[in-house]
Amino acid sequence: MSDRGSTVFTDIDWAKPGKQVGHAWLPYSGHDDAWGAIALPLAVIGDGQGPTVLITGAIHGDEYEGPIVINELIRSLEPAQVKGRLILMPAANAPALLAASRVSPLDGKNLARVFPGNPFGTPTEQIAAFIHDVLFPRCDAYVDLHAGGSSLFIEESAQVVVTPTMAPAVRERAEDMARWFGAKLTVITDNMGDPRTSCGAAAHLGLAAIAAEMGENGSVSPRGVKRTRECLARVLARLGVVPGALPDMPPASRRVRIVPRGGNLLSPGDGYFEPLHALGGTVQEGDVAGYLHVLTEPGLAPRELRFAASGTVYSQRTFGITRQGNNLCVLVEDEAEVAA
Template sequence: MERNLTAQMTPTSVDFDRPGKQIGVFHVPLSSHDDAWGVIPVPVAVIKNGHGPTVILEGGNHGDEYEGPITLGELIRDLDPSDVQGRLIFIPAINQPAVQAANRVSPIDGINMNRAFPGDPLGTTTRQIVAFVNDVLFPLGDVFIDLHSGGSSLDIIPSAVIEPGKTPEQHAANVKAALAFGTPITVVIDNRGDPRTATASAALAGMTVIGTEMAGGGTVSLDALALCRRGVRNVLAHVGVLSADVAVSPETESRIYELGPRAHVIVEDDGVFEPMHKLGTEVHAGELAGRIHFLTQPGRVPVDLHYRADGIVYGRRQPGRVRPGNCCLVVASPYESKLI
């Protein structure tokens, strides 16, 4: 019933079962002051040929993360149906209002799409878009690739991301797909156990799931974009949708890390953040991580911040201005699970 309601409320101009290449939109209703019966046109594309798995590729979940949407747009234009064995479903700018606004969250309802799954076909705009992905697309998929970057507020080491699997078999498949992407480091991220992310919901739907974090800072990183272009094709070759000759072996074997419960350094003061280390630096719990300066109170001594875990500096806040509750640093620790 939920899936039928979602499909009825968000009609699409593509036929997911038709062979060939189609580029179109699905329409999310938006009744606003200046357009009573308007819609939001969200881009979607399908390339289908032969027999093979269905891979859903998502970019633009956050509107200020660019390497993923660029990579997916290139694949939509460049791939011929004859290159594909199976089906590729592209949603390259899924959070269309946020992408248009270059904003992490939707300017319409202020919701973070990656904390809105499984969505609601009768909810706000973001929840309706999410419901289309969750109710209509996920049941079609075998593999889900969710391309993220650090966005405007974080700079992150470019990496493939392992979504913890719901079974040992799914977890192993997720690990293999992430390692196939071919980044120097691969990180297990469960978003503190939050089940409302796209990758967590895709895992619940039974798919093999891979995510990424491709640099950040609200810009396009040339190095991260090159990794993303190569990595997506590597995963598509790994699952058999593209021929193996498109895959590029990484220069070095990927090291696997995880974000544990003490990975994040959270600030409790209102001021300006000074980091102590560059990304990739090996650090230890208790070590000085940074300082908070109080520029309009020159007599006030800065507040020291300390790491809470051993590992490497994986992510660092991009804007210097901080307020209580901001995450300033993220430490990735060596992954020691036996489920690999």
């Protein structure tokens, strides 16, 4: 455990077996409640005789498939079904979830950009510190459920975070989790090795972790909920924490990485972007990606934006309105399998 202390406290008794559904409490001294706290749902199921696996949802408050499925697990799983322990945090950034916002309305911060957090920092930093200092050290594996949120259409995918100093055994465990999670794409990523993300921070601690993108556009995707249920059940069975039947082979999942040079198409100016390609489409360097329109000036021809690299369209901006620097599209390309 960290010696930084924790301002977030919990009614969960870590030594107690069985099923506990409680909260982590984030102290918050607001205008109408000087000494109150904000409830972050937290559940623990199992007796600890086996691996401990943490699952978080709503690290971003506008991504819903994860919280829906984690809450299903909290309601449906009985301690006898768990071999080890599950720690379930369906609404990690509850203030953001209640505001349907990627970032917290309390401090404007993105929980996936403040790890390892600060127990005496802003509310979002306090939540990160609780996850980092109190939850991560209790865990053998970590699954962080995301979706594209309000601003992204994105392909279903699991991301394996690779850090420069990662032990090969930890990388292989994370890759194995992603293989059995079995999303359409497995994205091997070193930019999420950014320790400010929860998975990046976990990876830096030597914890096998995956993050998954299971929906998009700030909506609830019926397919995304179904797939989250299936993929999560498979990885929990593979980890042995919720045993279940597994096929002989993991499902097919295309291994990719973000195209390192030119894979992020950023808008060069303001306007309204009209993309020409669908998610999953193959594009070549120099292809027209779309048009940046100035809709209030009909006489002005739209600006043609071209891809700076070849690849497969992994994500696209949802909003038509576009400011300079907005991410319009991310491309991925095939990645070789790591030697197991």
